Amino acid sequence: MQNFSYIIGDNGEAAVVDPGWDYKKLIDVCEKEKLKITKILLTHTHYDHAMDLKKIVKATNAEVYVHKLENLKDKGFKIKNIEDDDIINVGKTKIKVLHTPGHSSGSVCFLFDKILITGDTLFVGAIGRVDLPGSNEEEMMKSLKGLGKLDDDIEVYPGHDYGEKASSTIGYEKKNNPFMK
Numbered sequence: 001m002q003n004f005s006y007i008i009g010d011n012g013e014a015a016v017v018d019p020g021w022d023y024k025k026l027i028d029v030c031e032k033e034k035l036k037i038t039k040i041l042l043t044h045t046h047y048d049h050a051m052d053l054k055k056i057v058k059a060t061n062a063e064v065y066v067h068k069l070e071n072l073k074d075k076g077f078k079i080k081n082i083e084d085d086d087i088i089n090v091g092k093t094k095i096k097v098l099h100t101p102g103h104s105s106g107s108v109c110f111l112f113d114k115i116l117i118t119g120d121t122l123f124v125g126a127i128g129r130v131d132l133p134g135s136n137e138e139e140m141m142k143s144l145k146g147l148g149k150l151d152d153d154i155e156v157y158p159g160h161d162y163g164e165k166a167s168s169t170i171g172y173e174k175k176n177n178p179f180m181k
């Protein structure tokens, strides 16, 4: 399904975003980079973004950060409910939570250091589906409008490799993505 997972590492600490698949690979990279995985961040809880959640939590004992409107069925985690404007600290990096409902009611993006991790809200040249249970087209349009107000040079890192390249920028999307125009 061409999912992307991301590792945000700083000062010996790491947050893993969307451990959908290959959790061992994520752990291996963090070990190699001498990063201790302390946090798991979820852009939303669709299975392709969270399928390996249980396994990576079991291996790391990390806390799970997820928006309160998402429905995380397994309650055996240390869960931190996040909402719009919250700040998550990883090392010295401050990650801002942007609530961007539309694909799902509790979808979020993560913003830090001119980098935006967009989950299934914004892809390179496309957007996430809005025909799923919990989707809402109007909310999606509002969320995209909000992302369009961010600086043009902010880099966009999406939840799937569906575009002509793996990542882009807000400026590029506003020019080339029909849903951002």
Ligand SMILES: [Fe+2]
Residues within 6 Å of the ligand: 044, 046, 103, 120, 128
């Ligand atoms: Fe999704």
